[in-house]
Each structure stands twice: as structure tokens, then as C-alpha cells.
Amino acid sequence: MSTSSESGLILPRYRRDPEGTHPPLDSPGYGSTRLRHPTQPLVLLPHKLTEVTGPLLGPGRLGEFDNDLTRQHPQEPQGQRILVHGRLLDGDGRPVPNSLVEIWQANAGGRYRHVWDNWPCPVDPNFEGVGRTITDDEGRYEFVTVKPGAYPWKNHDNAWRPAHIHFSVFGSAFTQRLVTQMYFPDDPLFSQDPIFNSIPDEKARQRLVSSFDLDRTVPEWALAFRFDIVLRGREETPFEAEDGDEEEDE
Numbered sequence: 001m002s003t004s005s006e007s008g009l010i011l012p013r014y015r016r017d018p019e020g021t022h023p024p025l026d027s028p029g030y031g032s033t034r035l036r037h038p039t040q041p042l043v044l045l046p047h048k049l050t051e052v053t054g055p056l057l058g059p060g061r062l063g064e065f066d067n068d069l070t071r072q073h074p075q076e077p078q079g080q081r082i083l084v085h086g087r088l089l090d091g092d093g094r095p096v097p098n099s100l101v102e103i104w105q106a107n108a109g110g111r112y113r114h115v116w117d118n119w120p121c122p123v124d125p126n127f128e129g130v131g132r133t134i135t136d137d138e139g140r141y142e143f144v145t146v147k148p149g150a151y152p153w154k155n156h157d158n159a160w161r162p163a164h165i166h167f168s169v170f171g172s173a174f175t176q177r178l179v180t181q182m183y184f185p186d187d188p189l190f191s192q193d194p195i196f197n198s199i200p201d202e203k204a205r206q207r208l209v210s211s212f213d214l215d216r217t218v219p220e221w222a223l224a225f226r227f228d229i230v231l232r233g234r235e236e237t238p239f240e241a242e243d244g245d246e247e248e249d250e
Contacts, residue, residue, distance in 0.1 A: 021204045022238050029194030031155045061100070067133035069145040077127035079108025079146035081222040084182070084210070087139040088169060091232030095139025100170040101229075102132040103143055110149030110163075119152055144222065150189055162189040162196065169229060178239045182227045183209045199238045207237055 023030075026037040065071040070081060084103075088096040106112050106129065109121040113129050127146065135141050150160045164181045171177070183196065190196055199205045207230075216224035229237045 021199070021201060021236055023195075023198035023200075023240070027194065027198035029156075030198055062132065062134065067131050067141075067143050069127065069129065069131045069143065071144075072128055073126040075126045077107065077124050077146050079124075079127075079149075081144065082147050083142065083144055083216060083218065083222045083224040084165065084227060085140065085142040085213075085216060085224065086210075086227040086229060088135045088141065089139055089228060089230045091230070091236065093230075093235075095135070095137070096231065097135055097137045097139055099135045099139075100132060101135060101141045102130070102168040102170075103145070103165050104130045104168075105145065105165045106148040106151055108146050108149050110151030110161075117151075121149075121151070147184070147223075155194060159192070160189050162187040162193050167227075167229065169231075178231070180229065180237055180239045181208060182225075184225065185209055185212055204236075204238050207235065 025033065027033045070076050088099055088101065090096055104112075106117075107121075107124040107127045109124070111117055111119065111121040111123060113123055113127070129148075131143050131145065133141050133143065145165070148163050148165060150163050153159050153161050162183055164183050167180050167182055169178045169180075181195075183190070196205060196208070199208070210225040210227040213224040213226040216226070218224070231237070
């Protein structure tokens with residue numbers, strides 16, 4: 001959908017998100033939201049030139065190994081090597097090409113390479129935990145990385161985050177950024193994780209769980225997981241609020 005501005009520029013209009021798809025900004029079970037959720041009613045701002053134009057986030061911004069987190073250092077990182085792939089789709093199921101996709105994650109032991117992460121798990125000197133790539137003409141992306149570990153985060157008694165990878169998707173400008181998390185199938189920690197369970201709709205929660213992809217698994221080298229990201233519509237991927245985007249979820 002689109003609408004014309006006074007200047008004649010065609011501006012996008014977006015359909016409303018389905019009820020229950022995204023977590024409320026104040027989720028009592030997720031302790032940090034009490035400190036940073038908005039206390040005043042939100043104001044919807046119209047889309048203007050800033051939202052539909054901006055610096056190009058194209059291939060020139062990528063390094064040789066930006067999408068292979070196992071080759072960014074002289075030695076390979078510890079852990080189970082995995083291939084994470086999928087498609088970026090719009091609300092009508094059409095591919096979204098040439099979009100910047102970024103990831104960040106903990107290492108195989110569940111520790112981020114981050115100054116505030118000091119739980120007693122070794123930092124892997126051969127793993128930064130960050131990567132990025134550009135979707136191709138069919139909206140496809142792919143990363144090689146290691147499966148992250150679970151980690152404690154002190155939100156409640158004996159609190160552990162399920163293994164997950166953070167995703168950031170950019171549009172054509174820096175103001176067009178969405179952030180979400182990808183989880184792994186059959187994680188035993190789902191039931192006690194308030195971030196995962198802050199999404200009201202059960203079907204929407206399951207859209208954050210990747211699927212094991214045997215066809216893309218590389219024999220004797222890497223397991224594969226598929227995670228499609230849908231920007232709008234009934235099958236929309238749940239996204240985080242901007243003020244809830246933290247590397248360690250604390």
C-alpha cells in the first residue's frame with residue numbers, strides 16, 4: 001500500500017500488526033521492561049522523506065567473512081558448527097532483496113564477547129559473535145556460525161535464556177530497522193523464559209523457532225537450520241521494541 005505526500009513522493013503505508021503478535025512494552029515477567037518501557041501514550045509519526053530514503057546498505061559495506069563467523073579469526077571457534085539460512089519476505093510472501101541482515105549471539109558456552117558479560121564461562125578468542133549479509137534477488141540470506149549456548153541472566157530465580165541468535169533487518173534507511181530473535185527447536189528452557197513467553201499469541205511465538213533442515217545439512221561439517229523472516233501480515237515474525245534491544249537481555 002502507498003499514499004502520496006504533498007511533494008508528490010509516494011510514501012509506504014503499512015497494514016496493522018495482528019493482535020498478540022508482538023510482546024507488550026511492559027512485560028512484568030521480563031524485569032528490565034519495568035525500567036525502560038514508555039510511561040506516556042505512544043505517538044504515531046507519519047512516514048516522511050527520512051523514512052523512505054537514506055544511505056545505501058549495499059554489498060560495499062560487507063567484508064569477506066562477515067557472513068561466516070567461523071572464519072573471522074586465525075583459528076576456528078569452539079562448538080557445533082551450524083548453517084543458518086532463510087528468506088526475508090514481505091506481508092504478501094514476496095522476497096525482499098538487497099536488505100542488510102545482521103546477527104549477534106553468545107558463543108558455544110553461552111557467553112557474549114561483551115564487557116558486561118562476566119559469568120564464569122570462557123571467552124572464545126576465535127569468536128566475535130557478530131555477522132552480516134545482504135539478501136539476494138530471492139530474499140535469501142545465509143550465515144555460518146556455531147550454535148550458541150544457554151546462559152544465566154538473573155531475571156528471576158535460576159533464570160536461563162534459551163539458546164538464541166539475535167537478528168537485525170534494515171530497510172533502505174537507518175530508521176527502518178527491525179530486531180528479533182531466532183530460537184532452536186525443542187529447547188527445554190522455553191517454558192520458563194519470560195522474553196519468549198511475552199508474545200501473547202502461541203502461533204506467533206512458534207514463528208521465532210527455527211526448523212532443522214536436513215536437506216541443507218552438510219555431511220561431516222555442519223547442521224542446518226531455516227529461519228524465514230516475514231515483515232508484515234498474518235505470518236509476521238514477532239519483533240522487539242527499539243528500547244528492548246539488548247545484547248545480554250539484562
